Amino acid sequence: LSLLTLLLANALVVEKQPVMSSTPQRPLIVKTGVRFSATVRFLANLPEFKGLLKVKAVFDKDVEEILTINRLRQFRFLRDVTKVLDVDEPGGDLVAEFAHMSLKESRVKRESRVIVTEELHIVKFVTEFQFAGLGCNIEASSLPVVVVSSSNQMPAAWASVMWCNVLSSSEPRNLLLFLEPPPLAWQQLSQVLSWQFLSVGQRGLDENQLSMLRDRIVDAPEGLVHWDRFKNESTWTWIDGILDLIKRHLVDLWRDGHIMGFVSRKRTNVLLRAKPTGTFLLRFSESNKEGAITFSWVDHAKEPQLHAVDPYTKDDLSKMSMPDSICRYSVKEEGNPTRNPLLYLYPDIHRDAAFGLSGTNFSAQTNGYIGRTLVPTSVFPTPPSSPQLQMEVDPESSAEEPWRAQELFHHQLDVPGSPVWSPPAAPSTEVNFY
């Protein structure tokens, strides 16, 4: 009998994914009061057990030892907690699908050294099996679960899940991981980060992007990243804000590799300086707390000169999409007609080839009304009037004469090759979470 028990214990497998999210991007985080689902699959294909195996979900079973050290929050299921294993399709496995699970916190005094998004919980599925008068219990366990009560906890929860998943390959499962969170090698962390971008934006991070992130995140010479440092505002919160920005507004551009994104200001200057006037690139703001993206362009009017527009946040992009913001961008200099200084996406893609003449342009009169459009506009100070503006505007350049446009045209023909940064061929590096 004990042999049978072991066999069955290894035969139960738990699949768990959030309901409502067709692309399960952020699994293993459960929000109280929001339903989720789990499927338990009996791997040994023994249809003769059909109807005999009743599975029950139990939250945080057998973690008493944890509660003596850390008094974590306790939760209970609201409904739907037992199912009978049954064949899904003819000849298929025995499965039980828990479709409408939902957690509610049991109000007990919490007393823990870790914050709630560092609490790791477990959902166990227990089978009680009656056979020839003898009973035995079989269990299957979910991956560690982070329970949140509000979506404002999602970024922190997601950080925990990432950290956990990286460590699970090397360490035995440890629900008290965050009491003494081990550091991660950059090599490991970078892969998980890249996978985030792949998951959210259908494209991972390339060498150059990872290199910039490494410079920003890793300070220790050994190449380790510590949990406290990773979790702080200028690391994960910053990256998560960018992921959010991509998810909401930039999926297409990111997927197509039109966003260099993680590139320092210094390197931006180096790259663009070697290019003709009007070459620009997109990069994420390094200072902005919430995700933000800006474009920088080069102007060789007299001497090489670099400009960057005030970064766009999600609020800005909800007013006008990035392609529109680029294609309609206007610079106004006193005495000159407005113009769009953005001509070539680095290295040498024509602006409209990359960003299209997207969306609605000026609409004609409709129904007797005059159409209108918002035009993103920057005003450039005119040379004589701006001595106090210490910024990057070269007071001499100012593009007032028509010959300058000729120069632009000349540059356009004179496009050299040699892309310093080339988009990766296909999203490659990935970490499998399932």
Add this chain to the structure above:
Amino acid sequence: LSLLTLLLANALVVEKQPVMSSTPQRPLIVKTGVRFSATVRFLANLPEFKGLLKVKAVFDKDVEEILTINRLRQFRFLRDVTKVLDVDEPGGDLVAEFAHMSLKESRVKRESRVIVTEELHIVKFVTEFQFAGLGCNIEASSLPVVVVSSSNQMPAAWASVMWCNVLSSSEPRNLLLFLEPPPLAWQQLSQVLSWQFLSVGQRGLDENQLSMLRDRIVDAPEGLVHWDRFKNESTWTWIDGILDLIKRHLVDLWRDGHIMGFVSRKRTNVLLRAKPTGTFLLRFSESNKEGAITFSWVDHAKEPQLHAVDPYTKDDLSKMSMPDSICRYSVKEEGNPTRNPLLYLYPDIHRDAAFGLSGTNFSAQTNGYIGRTLVPTSVFPTPPSSPQLQMEVDPESSAEEPWRAQELFHHQLDVPGSPVWSPPAAPSTEVNFY
């Protein structure tokens, strides 16, 4: 004893208002699962009853006769349904405050000829009073209550409440009012409508506005408005959309009387035609299903000519406020510098006096980044230019071909005196960027 009963019955008064809304604009509508509060006050100041009167809230008490005709939805309270009358402040009345009431629908088969937002319900507060071994019951009743389950039912619910409130002064309370809803005299309805605007926007409707509404709403010569007509899309739904627009984006402008709003296109033309070029007014779109607002202006360039911009919906106004949209509005005519054609708010208030140089203007460079602003722009076709070009003038024309830039440049120098449009005396009529 029966005398005492009567006395007490008249002495109970119910105050009812939604929690969470400091200005109780839309009361007597309760949403399932959302808490509301009610205060029951015992008018006869008899502190000796303190602690003896227990009040219980009952939903739809004694409306059995209604259920035989109309099988309405049934609801029950989730919690907090009994309170003991107590003195609030020293020497004050006896009151009971039901602070956390909330309704849940009891699932029974509904079978009614009216839609759910026409169902009228009642909350009764019942007192059981024990005195010298004798008991008597005292009741107090709320005003009719409309119960909704989602905020998408609020406009319809609000229509019912308005209709009800007008009729309650002339008719006895009738929970089956909407089986045969009586028509309303315009005189009555108009007052309620005006009060809505007062409540939402701190200013009621004036004679002219009401007159326009009357023309639109009342068709019967007797001056009656019928419920079915009022409730339809082009009446209440339209008005409610405008109320919503005011509440979200236009409170200040409405309060200050800068929005004429309800004025026909024809009358707009008459008013503006008699005014100098650049005079404009704000009116609500009559065709747009959701609330929308437009501005019309007059131009005496050659012959008197009226223009109106494509109306702004709440989506548009969430991208840029109305004052900003007005103060930064730009018209682009080929060969001319852009200009703002809006000079004087009807009758003769200078634009900036009414709408200020509101909000953030073009910000200079911040943190090394170049500031940017959205400029609402319309392109006007120029008479002589090719007829098929009358729309779709690319605003940027990005100076890619030198001859084209020269042409633009030439045009710019060749600015004719623009006799059509004369600048006003006060600060610059140009779009102010700083």
Add this chain to the structure above:
DNA sequence: ACAGTTTCCCGTAAATGC
């Protein structure tokens, strides 16, 4: 007072019911 955490609730989208 304050930070961490949860609850509340609008508005939209999806699901449900008839």
Add this chain to the structure above:
DNA sequence: TGCATTTACGGGAAACTG
């Protein structure tokens, strides 16, 4: 199938709680 009505839940803000 379509419409009426309810449920689901993300996200922002208020409320809670030590």
